[in-house]
Amino acid sequence: MINRITQKQIAHHMQVSVSTVSKALNDSHEISKELRVKIQDFAKKNQYVPNPTALNLKNKSTKTIALILPEIVHHFFSSVIKGIEQVAWERGYKLVISLSQDSLLKEVQNVQHLVNKNVDGFILSLSKETQSENKVQHLQEAIDLGIPIVLFDRISDAINCDKVISNDYESALNVTNKLLSEGRKNIGLITTQDYISVGTLRTKGYIDAIEKAGLKLNPKFILKISDVKNSKSEIQKFIKTTDLDGVIGVNEKFTASALAELKNKGKEIPTDVSLVTFSDGLLSTFTTPQLSALDQQGMEMGKESACLLINQLENISKKKEMLPAMTSVVNTKWIRRETTKF
């Protein structure tokens, strides 16, 4: 950190008091136009910049948003960062990032640590462990202290706060209907374990679509990946042993693996089998054929999260109380590529 000129030094140079300098620099009409301009000119010439730390101390705010992510090497999460960074920057907030590595303990430590570091608010997507154990006390504590939180994508009903989600249920429902209406009968779903909120919603949409169509659900058509690191071989086995004419994957990796295996089996895509993936990223445009996708609009979700949080923050600083919690739904965007006929 650097030594720049301070109000005190300016006051000394100009032979006035610090109060006068402060007011002049804030362009207060209490100070005569003439003196004000003189002080401002001198300040500019000497590259005066107000010391943000001193202001933080006075204002009891750090103009800092903390983002806690389960994982960062991930197309969706990095798109979200991009969106958050953009509005944070525009609205004068810094963005500090920290990672929970999908561990509840680390998430708790991160939150507590950053609370103690006086961040103004949090944006976070829950770690897998947090979701599976559904422990959110660390978040409740932050909220009770008056620090607002926005949850996105991986959320929890156990906590009352602002949330940003995709229309996962509807997207899955609609896309399953689409597959049904082009005559697909044996539609497979490759999804995550139930504790992941997002996966559960997508699974539900899929199931409801099938049942509402009057078909009976074949549980063998649903693969819940037990070990993500080993997803490829789980998917290979699934595709090998199941006769499908449609596949929905809840993320690119799953769907790309399924595609590869279907091609191995000699299936024509999309003639024999249609494929749809959630969560559009790099992979979808590099498979052959390219994957039709329901893009999760990470950047939009990031922007929306940052807006919700900053609105809360600005409201709190004015009215000293939180706004009622709201949930924003960002719709997925259909990107037709080559693995579907629609």
Add this chain to the structure above:
Amino acid sequence: MINRITQKQIAHHMQVSVSTVSKALNDSHEISKELRVKIQDFAKKNQYVPNPTALNLKNKSTKTIALILPEIVHHFFSSVIKGIEQVAWERGYKLVISLSQDSLLKEVQNVQHLVNKNVDGFILSLSKETQSENKVQHLQEAIDLGIPIVLFDRISDAINCDKVISNDYESALNVTNKLLSEGRKNIGLITTQDYISVGTLRTKGYIDAIEKAGLKLNPKFILKISDVKNSKSEIQKFIKTTDLDGVIGVNEKFTASALAELKNKGKEIPTDVSLVTFSDGLLSTFTTPQLSALDQQGMEMGKESACLLINQLENISKKKEMLPAMTSVVNTKWIRRETTKF
């Protein structure tokens, strides 16, 4: 930001002075064991946490590292973040992130803004525009103010500061030699424009390997992508019109595109053509066959960058001067997959 108990309040409750509280909480031997423990107990019971902003003001340091990235939706850069976050956290620093979007103007604004926000130091990878125009005055200004900078991957010789790079030249040289030694004669290189430091070094390694082997360089074998967004079609044309038995791509996208086009041409991989990619990520394991890669070790580079910066910071706070600049080289790691025989 929250209202927690302060030393003043503790002092009032315990009927002692603030100085005494401060010393007791810092476990100073100036204060009697008995009183010290009493105060510490009371503080703990009331969840006292020192106000970091007040400490920042006193210490003239914010314990904050600023990271400026050209782009974030990118496997390499997000791995770097992961590495930086890890050591920053361990060593008690916050990490604030901001994006230059590959624009010089935005990079300059980010640096200046964050300097004014009193970050302690910077880690950055230069924007394309910064590299092509080679303007680094904004960085020199920060350094002149006493704020250390670590540059990684996309660096500039125009500035004297700590740097972290891959052994790009050697990697390219070695891998080209490998290809030559298995008998490949027509090795293509798909790279970036010359102003990208990394691309240039890799290109040089490739050229030197070929010339040292006594072969004459065929300029038609080098494709410099002019418009990254349009790389796929540039690569398709290149592969179609050039007869190659080896391909080196400076990133996954380029190499994956080349692979797809070679397969279209009916080439057997790696029998007819060997492929090697720099910069390992998601894509490499999802192509068929999977790409052999020179992994850039993003996480290691991030860790090393953070270490260099924090060492500087700690040295500055002790000795009031910067350590001489050093450059760390993180070697790429060879990951043999299926597009090479070695």
Add this chain to the structure above:
DNA sequence: CTGAAAGCGCTTACAG
């Protein structure tokens, strides 16, 4: 062993 005072860099209610 304890405390009053000054200081980090700023703002603002109050006096003149």
Add this chain to the structure above:
DNA sequence: CTGAAAGCGCTTACAG
């Protein structure tokens, strides 16, 4: 129109 004083929450040299 200008300035002295108090305060944000802490530390530390100095006095007693």
